[in-house]
Amino acid sequence: MTSILSTQSAIPAGALAAAPQPALLAAGLVLRPWNTTDAPVFFAAYRDPAIQRWHTRRPASEGQVCEWFGGYRRDWAQEKAAHWAVTRDGGEVLGRVALRGMNLDDGVAECAYWVLPASRRAGVASRALSTVSAWALDEAGFHRLELDHSTRNEASCRVAAKSGFVLEGTKRSAAVHADGRHDMHLHARIRGDKQVA
Template identity: 65%
Template sequence: MTRALSTPPVIVPGSLGSSPQPVLAAPGGLLLRPWAEADVPAFLAAYQDEEIRRWHTRRPSSETHALEWFQAYRQDWAREKGGHWAITRDGEGAVGRLALRGLDFDDGTADVAYWVLPAARGAGVAPHAVGALTAWALEDIGFHRLELDHSTRNHASCRVALKSGYLLEGTRRSAAVHEDGRHDMHLHARIRTD
């Protein structure tokens, strides 16, 4: 069933999924690229890190499970549901993850999510990667608004959001479940005119 809109979509459906997922360059020698089978060890290791486990309740449990996630990531791109990138440095293996999820082409909105491996923290990896993805999504693709949320207890993620130009808009009370119970979530956003 086709639904009629009173306004045209902000982004034309088919404009992403009809092309391969792009590789994006970011400052600091970073490259954002689709996940590959060779990334499985780093991906699994990430979910053994205490900080990543604290804030991410969905976790792969095996190599097979990780490969299934990578396949789902490719399907998300083809179906225009999301994009998932490995953050790499100087052509080496993955040092982090970046995702653009919940793509809404009608309103031109999407959500940003990320994590960085312990060895790469404190070097600007997350802000540089988020900045590169944000520029691509807002300027090249034409999204109007990108949102980023995190637990109010996750101070490092709040710093990344602010360094990446995502303004704090408010607190979503009891909005997410973590291992230690429900958390309030800070909502940050960037819009094309920021």
Template identity: 60%
Template sequence: MTFAITPAIPAGALSATDQPALPSPGSDVLLRPWETDDAPVLQCAFQDPSIQHWHTHHVTSREEAQEWITTSHRSWQQEQAAQWAIARADSGEVLGRIALRWMDLLHGLAECAYWVLPDARGIGLAPRALATLATWALDEAGFHRLELAHSVGNDASCRVATKTGFVLEGTRRGAHLQRDGRHDMHLHARVQGDT
């Protein structure tokens, strides 16, 4: 099928190259594609009560973690999503995860998601990682709009979004089903040209 519009990002533009590693300017943080050796830390991360509470996907075994990593690489090749480990640039130690959980290349839209391991919380890591991802997605990859949705009860995620220039646009009522029921979700967005 042909489209009446020119795609914001041509099909194949992202998958034509390897998923990039993204250094966070002025810090020792690097966003890098997940590696097979990261499976143990990924499995451990999903045992954290906070990550379990706010995220609907869970990883319960080493095999499941390895499959999650394999799927993340496949998603990049299929231009459906992109997952990065938030890591220390010097040692490669994983501190969290950040992603474009879905990507719409036709319209140039994507949705951001993230979590940070307990020992790396409270030091501004999530805002730095999100700012790095947004800069790459909007200025280099060619996305026009990035969205970010979080439960209205997740104050920490709301602070990360607003600190990083993601404007609160409204509330999607009953939008996500979690283990404890339906959650209203704040919708934030950042578009090309926002500062």
């Protein structure tokens, strides 16, 4: 039996999946859905020690990457998540950004990102995160976006702050990494927050 909401959904069911997942433009970047030709670079990304340090879930093969990409397409169709390749003008992959755990009733989603080593310290992550955030809050209808990262991941903390995500607190011993449990910083950006440059 389906439950009844006492409030109106922030985003009506079917509103996102009614259209293909959009490509988003940022200064010098194109954020687009992943395709099978991206599997080698995606798989290689998870061999990078920094990405491995902060991401415990890793694909075991390029074939599994393609399975993940199929899951990403289903996530969009089911309005659960949206996953983008961060590219230079639609071609060379520089990183990844995603909205996960989409709650259309409350208008809340979680952000995640990583950048390949050669593209770090060039503002790629913050531009991609700012672009996805603007789309989610201004066009898609989300009200609140959250992200968390290990308190030891100072680079991710800088990206969050630069992208307008306010540090709200620390979740103690909230995630398991390869070297044990980590405290996690919780950041959030809500509709109406001051835009970032």
